[in-house]
Amino acid sequence: GESVGLHLPTLSVQEGDNSIINCAYSNSASDYFIWYKQESGKGPQFIIDIRSNMDKRQGQRVTVLLNKTVKHLSLQIAATQPGDSAVYFCAESHFGNEKLTFGTGTRLTIIP
């Protein structure tokens, strides 16, 4: 069946450094990908999304890269700040499917 998985359950990064969170997916038909951030005690919050006709998309301090050849997705956070500490989820969907398939999440910890 379809699956979405993050490479590492936890990631620790020094404050000010760049963070890279990786995600792999299995469904070749996946054509939409989205990243969510979940802070402690809160629900997931949309960060950025990307469609399969793009390889890269940039937001404020975040960049998502998509490699369809190896079915790999990454979220890059520039100049990581304490407020970036959270669990990050990737999710995918495809045309005709109104549901998102979520990954298990990577907990990002910022070291002061």
Next chain:
Amino acid sequence: ETGVTQTPRHLVMGMTNKKSLKCEQHLGHNAMYWYKQSAKKPLELMFVYSLEERVENNSVPSRFSPECPNSSHLFLHLHTLQPEDSALYLCASSPQTGDYEQYFGPGTRLTVT
């Protein structure tokens, strides 16, 4: 209140109890969702409502019963739950079903004893 709110934030119930979770969205959205979030597992979609009509039921046990009286309110009625039902229950909304940018509430942390 703005966004999506959920009450209660924490709930402890015995297996024979009946309780309800409440969700309210102040975004004018037409679609609402219930998700279950268990430790070390992906978010599981439980129910989807579009304009008060249930459009998705992801093989959820009948001990979970959703209700959507209007497009702003969503309930999850619970009865005779099992300990494995302990989890964070998240409500979300989006402008329409199929809109992937969903707005989540803070969740209700449910413990079944």
